[in-house]
Structures are given as C-alpha cells and as structure tokens.
Amino acid sequence: MQLSLGELAQHLGAELRGDAGIMIRGVATLQDAGAGMVSFLANPSYRSQLAGSAASAVIVAADVADEAPCATLVVKNPYLSFALVTQLFDNRPQPRAGIHASAVIAASARLGNNVSIGPNVVIGEHCELGDGCEIGANTVISDHCVLGAGCILRANVTLYHDVVLGERVQIHSGTVIGADGFGFAPDKGRWHKIAQLGGVRIGNDVEIGANTCIDRGALGNTEIGDNVILDNLIQIAHNVKVGDGTAMAACTGIAGSTSIGKHCTLGGNAGVAGHLDIADGVHIAGKALISKSITEAGAYSSATPQMPMQEWRRNAVRFRQLDDMAKRLQKLEKSQEGKV
C-alpha cells in the first residue's frame, strides 16, 4: 500500500506544500517517522518535535506549517486528518468472504449480500444481518437479532436475543449485549428473579470495546444512541439510555435506568448511580462517583488526589474528623466575633 502525497492531499482536502510525487507507505509519530512516512501534529505539546522529524510529510494546521522540515499537508483539523490517514493504511486482515462451513446458522435467519461469517459462529432463528456484515470466529448471535448493514462483530462476541444494531456498529471480542439486567425482588430474606423482558437498541456508527456488558431492559429497552463510543470493560445496566455522540472510557459503570445525555464524556472507571439524569455535554472525570443528577453541561469530579503513603495516612485519618473540625472552626469563629 503506497499513496503519493498528491493523492493524500486530495483525499484529505489538504493544501499540499511540497512535492506531490513523494510516495507514502505508512503513518508514524513525529519521533518515529522516517522516509516514506507521514506524521502529524495535533497536540501542541509535541510541537517541539516537529522541526526534528524525519517524516517525509506532516499533517499540520496552517499556523505551524512553516516549522516543518519537510512537505506539509495543511488542514484545519490535523487530528481528524490523521484519523482518515490511519483508515487508509489500516492493516487489519480482511475476513474471508462467505460463510465458514463450521458456522451454525438457523434456517430462518436472513443474511444480506457480501456477509462474512467466521468459523464456529452461531446465528439463531429469525436473525437478520444486513449487507456487508462481518461476524468473527466463535461469536454467538441469539434469536431475533437484527444487524444493520456493515456491522462488524469480532471473535467471541455474544448477543442475546432481541438485540437490534444500527448500521456500521463495531463490537469487540468478549463483549456481551443483552444479558439479563440485575433485577430481583426481595421477600423474606430471599431474592426472586425479575425476568428481563426488554431488549437492547443500538444506533448507527457505534463502537463498543472488548469485554463490555450492555444488559437488556427489564420492561422496555436499553438504548444506545448514534455514534456512541464505548471502551473496554464497561457496564451499562438495564434500561440505561446513552445519548448520541457520548464517549465512555474503560471500566466505567452506569447503573440501571439512568439516562446519559448527548455528547458527554466519562473518564475511566467513572461510575453513575441508578435512576439519574445527566444533561447533554457533561464531562465526568476519571474515577468520579456521580450519585445525583446533573442538570447543567460542564465538567464534574469527585475523586481525591494522589499522595505518598505516609502523607496520605496522616491526611486520610483527618477525613473522618472533618465534621468535627468544621464545628470546632465555627466555635472559634463565634468566640472571635464575641471579642470583636
């Protein structure tokens, strides 16, 4: 795979400053790139690496283009252009077309054109797979699932019954969509299962990482909007709604019936309690615990800062005395006032 700089510029809609005939065979960081590689500068903190880069070309914004020691592809959003270039040079092995002989596909399932079904895949009754879907080895799709065109499920994914995916949804290995929500009624010291009668509805252009869980609804569906991106090891409980364009980093958990707005971001291992409403445009820091609804866009946090262990021990013990300290402070203030 090689492209000329001219072709790249055209693909990106970039202004090319340099020789359009230079051939590019890959993409690398400013530090690692050598001849034949294109690099990029998106994060200002790497600006100092630009002048010394051995790349054959760099993708940059106009204001720093002059600092580059090589050809430049000048664009408005260098990070976006970098993303588009990585897609051009994607080296993922292409799946074999057609249906592997070992796959077990129900007679009532309907498959679109140009689907690729890997070894040992199991597809249940009345499933519908749109054109161009790729299903990785050993993945299981239960009855009554619908996959829009262009969905990619990697190896060892599990979809329970009645899971509906939009178009171009990617799901990574180990992820489980549609397992029973965690619903039990207590009575006389015992838990009684609430059958989870709802399903899962996922929009278009969604990507879901590895070993993530999205539970089916108890009554009604769990719903993930368009262009939502979820990292690995995330828990989405039953009847959660996630708005369009929201991103969650790994190890995050959303408890049951909570609604997350559009274009939110959640840092790694953030947790949101159940039955809350989080507004659009909310940004939650890593490891934050959100236990009340948030009605205004903005950034929120709750964690405590790191310290060397000795220092931490001295301070953490005082956390248990905070209320006492606050009251003593008030008392001193009152006594002070009395004297003024």
Place this chain on the structure above:
Amino acid sequence: MQLSLGELAQHLGAELRGDAGIMIRGVATLQDAGAGMVSFLANPSYRSQLAGSAASAVIVAADVADEAPCATLVVKNPYLSFALVTQLFDNRPQPRAGIHASAVIAASARLGNNVSIGPNVVIGEHCELGDGCEIGANTVISDHCVLGAGCILRANVTLYHDVVLGERVQIHSGTVIGADGFGFAPDKGRWHKIAQLGGVRIGNDVEIGANTCIDRGALGNTEIGDNVILDNLIQIAHNVKVGDGTAMAACTGIAGSTSIGKHCTLGGNAGVAGHLDIADGVHIAGKALISKSITEAGAYSSATPQMPMQEWRRNAVRFRQLDDMAKRLQKLEKSQEGKV
C-alpha cells in the same frame, strides 16, 4: 401468551378488585402500560403515576388500591408479585432440547434427563450435569465439573475443572468460573507461580452476571452460598467466601481470602481488600473501599461527593493539607483556651 386477571390473581395469591375475565398479555410500567397490560406500583415515588395509568390492571398494596383507575390485584409485596408476573410473561427463546451435533462431550461425562446442549459446547471428562440443565452455544465446561439440576449456562461461559454448582444456578455469557487465583511468591525480583489446587463451590439458586470472574482456591475452595446474586464484571478472588443471600452490583471486587457475610449488599464498584471478615447484614455503598473488617451490621461508605470541576479543584487540593489544617486548628484552640 394471555392470562385472565382471575388466573393472575390466583397465581399471585392476590385479592382481585375488578373483572376476573379481563385478558392480560403483558406487563409494563405505569406510564407505558396500555389495554391488555398489567402494571404495578412498588416504589412510592411513582405513586403519582397511578391515577393516570392506562393499564388494564395494576398490582398494588392495599393502602393505595383506591387510587387506581382500573382493576387491582391487591398484595402485600407488589414488587415480589411483579417479579412473579415477569416470570409468567418471560419471552426468552426456549433452547432446543437435546444435544447439538457439533457439541464435543467427553465419553465419561454423565448428562441428566432433558438437558439442552447448544452448538460447539465442550464438556470435559467426568462432568455430571443434572436434569434439565441448559448449556448455551460455545460454552466450555472443563473436567470434573458438577452441575445440579436446572442449571442454565448461557453462551460463551467458561468453567475450569472442578467447579461444583448447586441446583438452578444461572451463569451469563463471558463469565469465567475457576480460573487460577492470583498467587505468586516473590524471590530475588521474580514471581513464582503458586499452583491453585482448590476448586469453586457454588450453592443453589445463585445467579451470576456477564463477564464476571470467580477464581478457584489456592488451597481449599472459593465458596458462594445459596441465593447469592452477582451482577456483571465482578471479581471474586481465590478463597473468598460469600454468605447466603448476598447481592453484589456490577464492577465490584473482593480480594483473596475475604469472607462476606449473609444478606449483605455491595453497591457498584465497591472494593473489599483481602483477608477481611465482613459481618452478616452489612450494606456497602457504591465505590466504597473497605480495607478493614466490619463486625457490625449496618451501612458503610468511603467515597467523596461529586462537584463541578472548578469547585472540586479548590477542595481536592485541601485534602492534601488536612493534617496540617487539623494541627493549626488545635493550636488556635489551645491559644484560645489560654485566654479564657
């Protein structure tokens, strides 16, 4: 699937106020229910929705029955009755009876009556499956496992060797039971593996969510009591004991050799350190870190509250000065005392 209100009342042991002949074909929330649907009121915060519900019948406690605009099924514990009704209307596809041709079952394995074994299931030597067990597609059960009657393992579950399940245990997809505990002896800067020689013992009527891990014991077993309910993405380390009726929400972790009492609840992403004893009836809040044993029933927490980021930054930095603040407060108090 349809039932008359009279049949429903009989099944629930409910007092029916209304027409026993009304036919019910599903269950929904007060807000979503329409004609032919039964709803319920269990959480007082939804009481205001009762009068406006379009449900054909609602399950309620006696004290609010008069507020319903439709037939009522009057019971002591509406949430329990709701659970029983969801079970009646469970729409989960029933597994095909018998053993799929692609399953790989050791000759020495013994299967009870009416078992259902899905495609590509692997069952090892000397396993015993009780009557009515269902094993989902692509699940692997290693040697010497015992499953009591009525166990349900969904697709892509893994049981290592020597895992013993009681009766009616349900395990969701991606869950791994019996992987090696995390045991290593350090010596001269290297880790040496401690072979994990124990197994896992799980009681009756246990449900385990998706992508959860329960490790085998190092010496002796990891033990889960009867009627324990575990959500998704939970870590139960080697030699942990979990008492009967305890419930854990998603993303919780219990470190090695810790004992959790009976009828405890753990909120999402709670963590309990190793070698601790947690008494019966302890309720641990979400994201709490428990690093000391708890000897008395009751509720416990450790997390910090959410704040807008600007406010959080100002306060969090003070957490590192807490000990200093406490000492300065004491000094002021002493100085004050000197003057009084």
Place this chain on the structure above:
Amino acid sequence: MQLSLGELAQHLGAELRGDAGIMIRGVATLQDAGAGMVSFLANPSYRSQLAGSAASAVIVAADVADEAPCATLVVKNPYLSFALVTQLFDNRPQPRAGIHASAVIAASARLGNNVSIGPNVVIGEHCELGDGCEIGANTVISDHCVLGAGCILRANVTLYHDVVLGERVQIHSGTVIGADGFGFAPDKGRWHKIAQLGGVRIGNDVEIGANTCIDRGALGNTEIGDNVILDNLIQIAHNVKVGDGTAMAACTGIAGSTSIGKHCTLGGNAGVAGHLDIADGVHIAGKALISKSITEAGAYSSATPQMPMQEWRRNAVRFRQLDDMAKRLQKLEKSQEGKV
C-alpha cells in the same frame, strides 16, 4: 501422586529435620493439614497455628523450626518453597496431546512439536506456535500471531492479529489481547475512528488473568515486559508499556500511552491516567487514582477511609467546604497574630 519428605527436601534444597521416609500426598494450610500433608509458615500472623498443626511436615524458616510439632523442611524463603511444592502437586487436568479434529487451523500456520489444540480452536494465517503450546477449547488466534514455546492459552481466549507472546506466557479465559485501542478524532460533533495500526508485544514468563484486556497500539506496539503478572478484569490501553516484574491486582486500569516501571505493584481497582510515567519500584494502593507522573520509588495512595454511613454523610458533606474551611482557618490565624 506421592513424594517422600527426602525427595521434597532435595527438590526444595531444604534442610530436613525429621524422617526422610514420610510420604507426602498433598499440601494444605496449617489449620487444614492432616497426616500425609505438608504445610508451611510464611506469614508471621499465622505463627500461633504452627504448634497445633496436624501436618506431617511443615516448611519453615530456621528461626521458628523448633516450634513445629512435626518434621520440618527448613528453607530461607518458605513462601517460595510453598510455591514450588504447589507446582509439584498441581492437579490441573493435562490437555490431550495433538490437534482436536474440530479445530480450524489455517494452512499457513506453523505449529511446533507437542502442541495441544483443543476443540473448536481457530488459528489464523501465518501464525507460529512454539513447541509445547497448549490452546484451550474455543480460543481464537487471529492472523500473524507468534507464540513462544510453552505458552498456555485457556478456553475462550481471543488474540487479535499481530500479537506476539514470549515463552511460557499463560493467558486465562475470556481475556482479549490486541483489540483496537480507544482512539477517535472529534470533528463537528462526531467521532472518527483512528485505525489502530500497532500490535501487542508480551515478554517471557508472563501470566494474564481472566477477562482482562490489552489493546493493540495506535502507532507502534503496546508492550508488556518479562515476568509481568496481571490479575483478572484489567484494562491495559493502547501503547501502554509495563516494565519487567510488575504485578497488577484485579480491576486495575492503565490509560493510553502510560509507562509503568519495573517491579511495581498496583492494588485492586487502582487507576492510572494516560500519558504518565511511573518510575520503577512504585507501589500503588488499591482504588488509588494516579493522575500525575511518579518519579520516585515508594508507596502512593489517594482513596478515603471507610466509615459507618451516618458518620460518612456528616464528613463527606464537609469535603465540599474544605477550601472554605481552609480560608476561614487562615483568617482566624491572621486575626490571632494581630493580637499577639
């Protein structure tokens, strides 16, 4: 499996005090061991159990050997010797030699001598497996993976393409190595995928627990050093580097491009933010959030201590007033100074 005490002593390089002919058939804790069992004392807090143990022999350090009521194997590092003994008595079922008929192995894959390939295993094009590798049932290895000699992948593991393992790497069930890193470029309210072009490189003598994720690099590789041990449900993001001999407990997460030094330990559910450098020999407490680089070896924490809920409520609310309290304290001090 039985060994004489004499044989055990020789294997461990231990000084035997007692009858070399005593036969040992297993290993147990001081409390549980009976006749025919060997036990050990490594943790001083169990010293009181030594005199009362019914074990036939115990592994001890020289200073406590006299307290044992039975034969002793005197060694410098009893915990290491215990580890070696568990390996002798390992009861894990040995995998069947050879390739199961149901495995799907690409014609271009090269397998070493004495490999064991379980049922329904899928191995992609151009993979290389070293001598003695064991691949558990239903595991998927994508194209261009390389496994050094003696690697053990348990059931239901997933390796994406271009994952390279050193020798004697063990990977437990449900673990996913090489899934796409979480990289997306935002533009006009939409996320655009950054194709993840790098791979994963894992050293020798590494063990990785169940349901753990190690993502492939965006550009360049994600790298795990020699003798690293990772527990269950861990997230290692793209382009992370983990130094030799580092250990991570369950539910820990390392965000993208962070470098963790050699011989570090991370407690359960610790989290390290992205683009940080953590020095060698750093020990991070459970549930700690590390959001700044650490340049010096030592122990670090950030969490808050557990409290009964009522007490916690009173203190946690004050966390939001901390900055205010600090300023009021300063004011009182100034006023005090003015008077002195």
